[in-house]
Amino acid sequence: MSTLLLALGLVMIVEGLAYALAPSLIERMLEALRAMPESAVRQVGLLIVVSGLILVWLAWQMGATFG
Missing domain, CATH: 1.20.890 (cAMP-dependent Protein Kinase, Chain A)
Structure with missing residues (x-):
């Protein structure tokens, strides 16, 4: 938490x-x-989520602890 x-x-x-x-x-x-069309905004949002997941994964690979 x-x-x-x-x-x-x-x-x-x-x-x-x-x-x-x-x-x-x-x-x-x-x-x-x-x-922007709604579909483009959704694609940008999805790209940001995926980028965030990659950053979290990289931090974890570098030794960050979660919890």
Whole structure:
């Protein structure tokens, strides 16, 4: 459970920094997402999930412990 809380906290920090440091960039990105077809947005989301899984796997291979 502590690892899950750590991961969630790290995601919140990164997301919060993006909004705090570049709010206009976030607005432009949201406008670009609104202009994209739903299928393209789903593909981008799937690509991000797969990339995250690869990063977690690499961290595990490098010796990170989960739990």
